[in-house]
Amino acid sequence: MHSLSPDRIDAPTVIDWLRDPDAVTVIDVRSPAEYETAHIAGSYNVPLNLLGDHAAQLAARLDRKVVLVCQSGTRAAEAQRRLTGVGAANLHVLGGGVPAYAAAGGEVIRGAARWSLERQVRLVAGSLVVAGVAAGLRVPRATLVAGGVGAGLTLSALTDTCTMGRILAALPHNRGPRERSVAEVIDQLPEGRRAA
Structure with missing residues (x-):
């Protein structure tokens, strides 16, 4: 064993x-x-x-x-x-x-x-960070979006939970037939x- x-x-x-x-x-x-x-x-x-x-x-x-x-x-x-x-x-x-x-x-x-829930979380989190940084080039405060995602990911790791994953799991595509x-x-x- x-x-x-x-x-x-x-x-x-x-x-x-x-x-x-x-x-x-x-x-x-x-x-x-x-x-x-x-x-x-x-x-x-x-x-x-x-x-x-x-x-x-x-x-x-x-x-x-x-x-x-x-x-x-x-x-x-x-x-x-x-x-x-x-x-x-x-x-x-x-x-x-x-x-x-x-x-x-x-x-x-x-x-x-289908994509796994973990993969979907990585896509959404990464997309939000990229969008926040890109928007921050025009509107500096938009970089707060990237910071918020980073803080959320840090909290997720510390608590071993994933709020974004729970939200994505509720979407129709992830519920199955x-x-x-x-x-x-x-x-x-x-x-x-x-x-x-």
């Missing part, structure tokens, strides 16, 4: 655990659109934005080993904090996310190509088996 830390694991470990799919539940906390683009075979999509208000309901369904997944590990770690806060245990974050799992040879289901209700999201999860 190649473990990064007790709660952060690497892709080969997840691949090994999934040899017995009844012993582990893989929860992908990315947006439905990101999940539709590429996801680990057998995983369940529980978007991080739904997890916030319904963590206790979700935790009640998690009675086995759980691997939390996103694009890089940041949102999965946030999901882990929220679920641990309501008493969930046996939670593990996949370091490197879905790309690391695919690179390790894990089975990934691919759908319609249709918005699912909380009940539908939770009801899709397996129940009744104990963690290994």
Whole structure:
């Protein structure tokens, strides 16, 4: 077993655990659109934005080993904090996310190509900085836009959250084919088996 830390694991470990799919539940906390683009075979999509208000309901369904997944590990770690806060245990974050799992040879289901939320954040933040600097050549105060974006990115790093990502996740392009209700999201999860 190649473990990064007790709660952060690497892709080969997840691949090994999934040899017995009844012993582990893989929860992908990315947006439905990101999940539709590429996801680990057998995983369940529980978007991080739904997890916030319904963590206790979700935790009640998690009675086995759980691997939390996103694009890089940041949102999965946030999901882990929220679920641990309501008493969930046996939670593990996949370091490197879905790309690391695919690179390790894990089975990934691919759908319609879309940009990841992290990539969209980089595009929007970079565009705002460039626009602020360019506008600042004519109106010096416009450089405050670039400073504001920089301050936002710094705060995002310090708090390990991403407000811009949450805003972008709410856009129709990032929601996937249709918005699912909380009940539908939770009801899709397996129940009744104990963690290994």
